[in-house]
Amino acid sequence: MTQINKQWRIAARPVGRVEESDFDWVEEPVPALQEGQVLVRNVYLSIDPTNRGWLNETRTYLPPLPLGSVVRGTGLGVVEASANERFQPGDRVMGLLGWQLYALNDGRGLTPVPELGVPLTAHLGLFGHIGLTAYFGLLEIGQPRTGETLVVSAAAGAVGSLVGQIGKIHGCHVVGIAGTDEKCRWITEELGFDAAINYKTESVPERLKALCPRGVDIYFDNVGGPILNAVLSRINLRARIVLCGLISQYNNAGSPVPVNLGALLVQRARLEGFIVLDYVPRMMEAFPHLAQWYMQDRLKYRVHIVDGLEQAPAALNMLFDGANQGKLIVQVSDEPG
Amino acid sequence: MTQINKQWRIAARPVGRVEESDFDWVEEPVPALQEGQVLVRNVYLSIDPTNRGWLNETRTYLPPLPLGSVVRGTGLGVVEASANERFQPGDRVMGLLGWQLYALNDGRGLTPVPELGVPLTAHLGLFGHIGLTAYFGLLEIGQPRTGETLVVSAAAGAVGSLVGQIGKIHGCHVVGIAGTDEKCRWITEELGFDAAINYKTESVPERLKALCPRGVDIYFDNVGGPILNAVLSRINLRARIVLCGLISQYNNAGSPVPVNLGALLVQRARLEGFIVLDYVPRMMEAFPHLAQWYMQDRLKYRVHIVDGLEQAPAALNMLFDGANQGKLIVQVSDEPG
Numbered sequence: 001m002t003q004i005n006k007q008w009r010i011a012a013r014p015v016g017r018v019e020e021s022d023f024d025w026v027e028e029p030v031p032a033l034q035e036g037q038v039l040v041r042n043v044y045l046s047i048d049p050t051n052r053g054w055l056n057e058t059r060t061y062l063p064p065l066p067l068g069s070v071v072r073g074t075g076l077g078v079v080e081a082s083a084n085e086r087f088q089p090g091d092r093v094m095g096l097l098g099w100q101l102y103a104l105n106d107g108r109g110l111t112p113v114p115e116l117g118v119p120l121t122a123h124l125g126l127f128g129h130i131g132l133t134a135y136f137g138l139l140e141i142g143q144p145r146t147g148e149t150l151v152v153s154a155a156a157g158a159v160g161s162l163v164g165q166i167g168k169i170h171g172c173h174v175v176g177i178a179g180t181d182e183k184c185r186w187i188t189e190e191l192g193f194d195a196a197i198n199y200k201t202e203s204v205p206e207r208l209k210a211l212c213p214r215g216v217d218i219y220f221d222n223v224g225g226p227i228l229n230a231v232l233s234r235i236n237l238r239a240r241i242v243l244c245g246l247i248s249q250y251n252n253a254g255s256p257v258p259v260n261l262g263a264l265l266v267q268r269a270r271l272e273g274f275i276v277l278d279y280v281p282r283m284m285e286a287f288p289h290l291a292q293w294y295m296q297d298r299l300k301y302r303v304h305i306v307d308g309l310e311q312a313p314a315a316l317n318m319l320f321d322g323a324n325q326g327k328l329i330v331q332v333s334d335e336p337g
Numbered sequence: 338m339t340q341i342n343k344q345w346r347i348a349a350r351p352v353g354r355v356e357e358s359d360f361d362w363v364e365e366p367v368p369a370l371q372e373g374q375v376l377v378r379n380v381y382l383s384i385d386p387t388n389r390g391w392l393n394e395t396r397t398y399l400p401p402l403p404l405g406s407v408v409r410g411t412g413l414g415v416v417e418a419s420a421n422e423r424f425q426p427g428d429r430v431m432g433l434l435g436w437q438l439y440a441l442n443d444g445r446g447l448t449p450v451p452e453l454g455v456p457l458t459a460h461l462g463l464f465g466h467i468g469l470t471a472y473f474g475l476l477e478i479g480q481p482r483t484g485e486t487l488v489v490s491a492a493a494g495a496v497g498s499l500v501g502q503i504g505k506i507h508g509c510h511v512v513g514i515a516g517t518d519e520k521c522r523w524i525t526e527e528l529g530f531d532a533a534i535n536y537k538t539e540s541v542p543e544r545l546k547a548l549c550p551r552g553v554d555i556y557f558d559n560v561g562g563p564i565l566n567a568v569l570s571r572i573n574l575r576a577r578i579v580l581c582g583l584i585s586q587y588n589n590a591g592s593p594v595p596v597n598l599g600a601l602l603v604q605r606a607r608l609e610g611f612i613v614l615d616y617v618p619r620m621m622e623a624f625p626h627l628a629q630w631y632m633q634d635r636l637k638y639r640v641h642i643v644d645g646l647e648q649a650p651a652a653l654n655m656l657f658d659g660a661n662q663g664k665l666i667v668q669v670s671d672e673p674g
Contacts, residue, residue, distance in 0.1 A: 061603045229593050243602050256566050258593035265580050265610040266398045273602035 003030045003039075003080075008071045008099035008312055014055050017317050022055070023071065025310070030102045038087045038110060040077040040095075040103045043335055046124040047306075047315045047328040048074070048158075049222075049245050061275050071099035071312070076113060076123055078336040090336065094123060099312050101332055116291065119303075120335055125158060125327040126290055126301045129276050133244060134162035135286040136279040139170075141242040141272050142218040146171030149212050151231050154222035155196065156183035158327035159244065163220045164193045165299050172218070175211045177204065177227060179322040186325075191300055204230040220244060224257055232263040239269040302326030340367045340376075340417075345408045345436035345649055351392050354654050359392070360408065362647070367439045375424045375447060377414040377432075377440045380672055383461040384643075384652045384665040385411070385495075386559075386582050398612050408436035408649070413450060413460055415673040427673065431460060436649050438669055453628065456640075457672055462495060462664040463627055463638045466613050470581060471499035472623040473616040476507075478579040478609050479555040483508030486549050488568055491559035492533065493520035495664035496581065500557045501530045502636050509555070512548045514541065514564060516659040523662075528637055541567040557581060561594055569600040576606040639663030 007026045014022040033039055053060045054072045065072055075097030079087050084107040087093065092113040097103040113123050125131065137159075144150060150167040154160040155176025164187060167174045176187045176196045184196035197207040204227055208216070215236035221228055222245040235241075241264075264271060279286075293299035304326040306315045311330060318324045344363045351359040370376055390397045391409045402409055412434030416424050421444040424430065429450040434440040450460050462468065474496075481487060487504040491497040492513025501524060504511045513524045513533045521533035534544040541564055545553070552573035558565055559582040572578075578601075601608060616623075630636035641663040643652045648667060655661045 059603075060599075224598055228598075243598060245602070256595035256597045259596040259598065260593045261561055261565075261580060261596065261608075261610075262397075264608065265582070266396075266612070268610045268612055268615060270607060270609040271598075271601065272607040273598075273605045275602070275605055278605060 003102055004028070005030045006101040006309055008309070010055060010065055010067050010069055010071055012067070013057050014052075017320060018052070018055065018313050020313055023313055031104065033081055033083045033104070036084050036106055037082075038079055038084045038093075038105050038107050039081040040075075040093055040097055040105060040110070041080045042075045042077040042097045042101055042103060042309075042332040044076045044121055044124055045097070045099060045309070045312060045330040045332055046074040046076075046128070047312070047319060047330055048129075049319055051316055052320070061277065072096055073099045073312075074124065074129065075103070075332070076120060077103065077332075092120070092336065094128070099309065101309060114287075116287070121303050121305070121327075121329055122301075124329055125303060126162065126294060126299070127287060129280075130158045130327055131162060131290045132279055132283055132286055133159050133274075133276040134166055135290060136276065136282070137242050137244050137274045138163050138166050138218075138220060140279070141274050142220060142240050144170040144172050144218055147173070148217035149173045149175070149214055149236075150218045150220065151175045151177065151208070151212065151216050152193075152220045152222075153177045153227050153231075154245070155187050155193065156180075156325070157222060160220070160222055161187060161191055161326075162299065162301065165191050165293075167218075167220075168192050168194075169293060169298055173212075173214075175208070183322075183325070199227060205233065208234050215239075218242070229258065229260045232260040232269075235263055235267050235269050237267050237269075239267055241269060241271040243271055243273045304328050306330050308332075340439055341365070342367045343438040343646055345646070347392060347402055347404050347406055347408055349404070350394050351389075354657060355389070355392065355650050357650055360650055368441065370418055370420045370441070373421050373443055374419075375416055375421045375430075375442050375444050376418040377412075377430055377434055377442060377447070378417045379412045379414040379434045379438055379440060379646075379669040381413045381458055381461055382434070382436060382646070382649060382667040382669055383411040383413075383465070384649070384656060384667055385466075386656055388653055389657070398614065409433055410436045410649075411461065411466065412440070412669070413457060414440065414669075429457070429673065431465070436646065438646060451624075453624070458640050458642070458664075458666055459638075461666055462640060463499065463631060463636070464624060466617075467495045467664055468499060468627045469616055469620055469623055470496050470611075470613040471503055472627060473613065473619070474579050474581050474611045475500050475503050475555075475557060477616070478611050479557060479577050481507040481509050481555055484510070485554035486510045486512070486551055486573075487555045487557065488512045488514065488545070488549065488553050489530075489557045489559075490514045490564050490568075491582070492524050492530065493517075493662070494559060497557070497559055498524060498528055498663075499636065499638065502528050503630075504555075504557075505529050505531075506630060506635055510549075510551075512545070520659075520662075536564060542570065545571050552576075555579070566595065566597045569597040569606075572600055572604050572606050574604050574606075576604055578606065578608040580608055580610045641665050643667050645669075 011024045079091040093110040095109040150172040156178040176193045187193040195211040304324045346361045348361045416428040430447040432446045487509040493515040524530040532548040641661045
């Protein structure tokens with residue numbers, strides 16, 4: 001039986017927000033399985049800010065995709081057929097499955113989904129790259145100490161919301177920056193952040209001054225841009241800035257942004273880039289802690305599911321509009337029974 | 338006998354290059370010595386890029402000076418009179434003596450000049466804050482390893498010229514960036530840098546590409562600005578950028594400069610501010626190494642002396658014009674016999 005694949009391929013390099021015209025929707029039969037190959041049916045696609053950078057012509061931490069390629073994306077799926085002894089039909093796997101219903105893979109890019117007794121979507125979030133990003137980015141680069149002040153941007157986002165909570169667990173004074181009053185209420189009232197700033201309606205410099213009376217020791221930056229400079233003007237001696245993302249810049253990738261380097265110099269502060277791929281081999285250090293905090297209800301977490309592969313381009317724009325509430329996932333097909 | 342002091346005081350906040358009108362020249366009797374005080378005759382004033390930042394109204398790593406104050410400056414002098422048991426006439430001391438002939442000090446800001454058997458001026462250079470900046474900035478923040486590529490800006494300057502030589506001693510491939518062909522020849526032919534780029538006549542991005550075929554592992558940045566971005570576009574994974582100075586920015590301090598943060602993120606690189614004051618307590622770790630390399634002729638060094646306190650403002654501008662050749666020092670009065 002030949003399955004019909006559905007794919008989003010890159011038709012043009014997007015400028016700014018993505019448009020449907022930047023993609024081609026292709027339906028065609030899945031090629032026959034070759035020796036060593038695995039056929040995976042995609043169930044969930046993770047939609048992350050980094051996906052936008054992957055569409056550009058410039059190299060990021062992964063090579064650029066040629067025009068005409070299936071859009072790169074992290075997915076979680078189920079093995080439908082296998083000519084590879086490492087995988088059996090029914091296995092649940094993760095990897096760069098791409099924006100498509102079926103992925104043919106030689107097996108080297110597939111990771112078995114560990115049995116953690118959590119919802120499948122959690123493997124794309126708290127118990128996946130999102131949780132690892134928050135855990136290692138904050139603890140390894142940010143190095144929080146009790147009593148320090150931690151500021152988090154995109155604080156209601158998948159990563160930011162975890163970073164703030166892990167900061168609280170480590171005894172920090174945590175201030176989150178988000179884009180709606182609802183998000184600000186959620187991170188303070190539900191997640192236990194000490195304070196929140198709505199950067200769309202409030203003056204970030206003034207609010208930082210009021211809410212961080214002892215200055216800023218750690219800034220977990222997901223956005224770059226003017227908010228970075230507002231925080232830099234409040235940093236303490238030997239502050240650590242975790243450069244985890246530059247969502248404000250992805251739509252015009254590559255153009256240098258103004259940074260108050262004088263503050264970094266004078267405060268002997270450190271600004272360090274972080275990519276979660278480097279820490280994937282250490283995931284089993286993080287998961288027991290994340291699981292424990294999750295069980296203790298000290299780490300809360302929400303998922304925003306968009307239904308249908310057809311919606312993937314629109315879902316990507318939601319991230320940049322701040323329209324999602326929690327970890328954004330596109331459901332491509334039904335969960336295995 | 339009452340001595341007549343000569344002082345440069347701050348008359349106005351300079352904009353861009355300093356002008357004589359930004360300073361007042363004052364001659365007045367030195368007040369009588371009070372209990373606990375020390376009267377120091379200034380012999381040499383160190384002229385450093387940081388002096389320019391100290392004239393601004395904004396806080397740097399030291400508080401701003403009120404208008405009317407004697408200009409802050411590091412000096413080396415000789416005790417002329419003392420009402421403080423820690424100091425005797427004839428003692429050679431260093432400290433923030435200021436742009437003046439005589440400094441009255443309560444003794445707490447004075448450090449005895451150690452007996453190293455080197456010229457007095459060396460205590461403002463190789464065996465002073467300059468040597469410590471190069472030594473600790475490169476070794477602690479830059480962490481050079483054999484075979485790595487080190488790029489140094491302001492490479493013919495007092496700090497940069499030492500950084501490149503210490504990099505060579507640690508087995509690095511060293512490329513210096515300077516502003517004249519003479520400086521480029523000096524650092525390659527005399528100091529042993531592997532290559533030099535004249536940023537005024539050559540394309541820095543193109544030359545970096547040619548001269549750093551294996552990318553850049555360490556950038557010792559004394560200037561900020563477009564050269565920083567040119568280097569960032571060539572950095573390797575886990576590169577270290579030592580932010581030691583921002584000479585291109587001091588004349589418009591506080592304004593954020595464009596920085597290619599995307600390169601930092603993608604390469605998981607670190608940009609870290611460095612102020613030598615933090616390492617002064619560790620000076621005795623550095624001096625034996627610096628002395629040994631100096632004796633072995635592996636660390637060369639030159640001093641540019643400008644005669645007369647009257648020339649101090651003009652000397653400060655020389656730094657920003659790239660007009661000095663070596664560590665810039667103003668001679669205020671004769672060396673003690």
